[in-house]
Amino acid sequence: MRKFTMETARKIMANEISVEALLKQYPEYKDEVLHELGEIRKGAAANVVQAIIDRYTASARTANTKISKSGMNEATVNAFLPNIIKARFAVYLLEQLNVAVSANTPAGNVRFNHWDGTILQRLLFRKGFERKPVSLPLFRFFWRFIMDKRILMPLVNKKGIYCFYSKELIKELTMLIGERKCLEIAAGDGTLTRFLNEAGTFCTATDDYSWKHYIDYPAFVEKADAKTALAKYNPEVVLCSWPVPKNPYEKHVFKADSVQLYIVIGTRNPQTTGDFEAYHNAEKFTMELDERLSALIVPPSEDNAVYVFRKKAAGEL
Known part of the structure; x- marks a missing residue:
């Protein structure tokens, strides 16, 4: 077991020695931390990473308490100081999660x-x-x-992925849809529909396959343009994620008699997503930018947007 002087222990606990210096002085502890982090590669769930951080944090907290209570007793320092060092290594290594190339790289x-x-x-x-x-x-x-x-x-x-859906967003969408017939248009690889179906809310995914040079369409995504799909399925709820800006298909949603609710996942920028002309001309629908749902899109961005269109009651028209 490595032994520490009291002065070294004091400097480490006071963060007076840089992590870079500690890595050079105690490479065996770095190897232990790397071994733990390397377990991520073996197919374990993402929460293993959280567990590693939690374990090191808890270990370091215990070590600090033990050493403080002992009054810098040599035996206690030698027993628990490695935990503090390894905790610093773990956080440092995660903080070094950066890209291998500069922003100027092609x-x-x-x-x-x-x-x-x-x-x-x-x-x-x-x-x-x-x-x-x-x-x-x-x-x-x-x-x-x-x-x-x-x-x-x-x-x-490049793979036709423009956002990631949080579990929390999927849960909110399932509650909005309820038991109503649901259709996703311009579904791409069908990820959103797949998540909804896995959550117990049945939805049919459709796409005209016009992006087949980017997207590998799975068999469950039916090849059909939006107008055809709307006429075939008469959905009460329609979803569209990251619709092409100024697209020719969203306008058909607002003309479909069956549609009561239309949910768009995209951005606030008309140059990036959505047919905003159709949105503003949809006289039979109310339009709401739902900030709470927008915050559930990953990765976070002030530009993320979830628009909810609800058909007006007869008396509101």
Whole structure:
């Protein structure tokens, strides 16, 4: 067991020695921490990462308490100080989750470094580019450790991914839809419909397959343009996530007699998503920008928006 002088212990507890210096002085503790973090790669759930941080934090807190109560007793210091060092290593390593290239690197060559890629893969995907419902508390915890947040969406945009859906957003959508017939138009890879179906709310995904050069359409996404799908299914609720700006299909939603509720997940910028001309001309519907739902889109952005259109009662027309 490594022994520490009282002066060294004092400096470490007072954070007077940099983490970089500690890494050089105590490489065996770094190796232990790396081994723990390496477990993430073995297919475990993302909450293992949270468990690692919680364990180191709790261990460091206990060590501080023990050492403080002992009055810097040598035996106690030697027994518990390694826990404080390893806790600092764990936080430091997660804080170093940065990109391997600068912002000036051509987009085709941009890649996350090992830790960035590992954490984001576990948080956002089941495998490959198959998205999963994101735990919002867990995402918020780890998002702060990502140093260059700007390249996440440009990287996944190439796969037709423009946002990630939190578990909390899916829950809210299922409550809004209820037992009503639901249709998703311009569904892309059908992720939103898949999540809703997994949550027990049946929805039919449709797309005209016009983005097949970007998107791998799964079999459950029916090939149909919005007008055809609306006429075929007569849905009471329609969803659309990240509709193309000034698109030709959303206007048909507002003309469909069956539609009572239309939910758009996108942005506040008409140049980025949505047919805002159709939105403002939808005289039979009320339009609400739901700030609470907008905050449940991942990653967070002031530009994120969830619009909820409700058909007016006969007396309101």
